[in-house]
Amino acid sequence: MDRISFISYVLHQSTNEKLKKFALDLLNGAITLREVERKSPLAEAEIKRAEILYKNGDVDFQFVYKFVAEKMNIAS
Numbered sequence: 001m002d003r004i005s006f007i008s009y010v011l012h013q014s015t016n017e018k019l020k021k022f023a024l025d026l027l028n029g030a031i032t033l034r035e036v037e038r039k040s041p042l043a044e045a046e047i048k049r050a051e052i053l054y055k056n057g058d059v060d061f062q063f064v065y066k067f068v069a070e071k072m073n074i075a076s
Helices: 003-012 017-027 033-039 041-056 061-071
Strands: none
Touching: 003 017, 003 041, 003 061, 017 033, 017 041, 017 061, 033 041
């Protein structure tokens, strides 16, 4: 699982609607991590938390795969 998909999944688990929108935009390539971090200190903190979870393998990747399958927009 790639890092961006994992971070997007973690951000999308928030109850904050702004973070959920950032998560979907990030997943679909509409925004970069750096742009998200600049726009919101809360997002920056959550991204750092997600990075730690990613490095430690603390989230079941099956949940991330399911999230990506459901939420990624694929151009045809």
